[in-house]
Amino acid sequence: MAPNNEKISTLISKEELQKRIKELAKDIGKDYEGRDLLIIAVLKGSFMFLADLIRELDCHVGIDFMGTSSYGASTKSSGEVRITKDLEQSVWGRHVLLVEDIVDTGLTLRYLVDTLRARQPASLKVCALLDKPARRRVRIGLDYYGFIIPNAFVVGYGLDYQEKYRGLPYVGVMEDEDQHS
Ligand code: PRP
Ligand code: 7HP
Numbered sequence: 332m333a334p335n336n337e338k339i340s341t342l343i344s345k346e347e348l349q350k351r352i353k354e355l356a357k358d359i360g361k362d363y364e365g366r367d368l369l370i371i372a373v374l375k376g377s378f379m380f381l382a383d384l385i386r387e388l389d390c391h392v393g394i395d396f397m398g399t400s401s402y403g404a405s406t407k408s409s410g411e412v413r414i415t416k417d418l419e420q421s422v423w424g425r426h427v428l429l430v431e432d433i434v435d436t437g438l439t440l441r442y443l444v445d446t447l448r449a450r451q452p453a454s455l456k457v458c459a460l461l462d463k464p465a466r467r468r469v470r471i472g473l474d475y476y477g478f479i480i481p482n483a484f485v486v487g488y489g490l491d492y493q494e495k496y497r498g499l500p501y502v503g504v505m506e507d508e509d510q511h512s
Pocket of ligand 1: 373374376377399401402403431432434435436440491
């Protein structure tokens with residue numbers, strides 16, 4: 332139950348999330364076998380996905396975080412990506428996997444990929460739990476994705492609306508949300 336008045340309908344259940352994350356971890360584990368992997372998770376939204384993903388990964392990984400913000404209290408991207416937290420370690424010469432909760436316009440990911448590439452990792456791949464292609468404003472490729480979702484503003488499992496709903500164990504859509512067109 333959402334701890335507020337807005338009605339949230341389930342888009343992706345807890346069970347579906349966990350099943351797909353297991354599959355993603357298997358693919359990632361296979362691809363990085365024998366290599367040291369540095370996972371960079373994008374705060375805040377990806378914290379829950381990261382926690383579940385690394386628990387399923389059958390290899391040693393380093394973890395670091397970057398924080399970005401472009402939505403503020405709105406359901407629409409401001410179009411301007413702001414770094415709120417930078418990495419604590421160098422990515423130079425490392426195999427890096429960038430972990431995102433959602434790719435919507437693609438502006439956040441484009442900015443992060445360009446920023447990280449300039450720091451010369453040995454390799455850079457991207458894993459996003461949710462892909463919302465209908466809203467894309469820039470071209471960006473995903474190496475791993477969990478689910479393709481429709482053009483709706485989603486919450487839960489790390490994702491927020493005005494900082495609410497991050498703790499829901501499923502991904503849902505706010506039923507009276509009509510501003511996301
Ligand atoms: C959200 C989400 C992604 C980004 C995707 O972050 O977590 O990082 O937006 O949107 P885009 O593809 O349109 O750029 P947000 O800026 O809301 O920060 P938060 O994760 O701290 O809530
Ligand atoms: C960012 C974001 N945050 C929550 N729900 C969505 O659908 C979103 N798209 N981009």
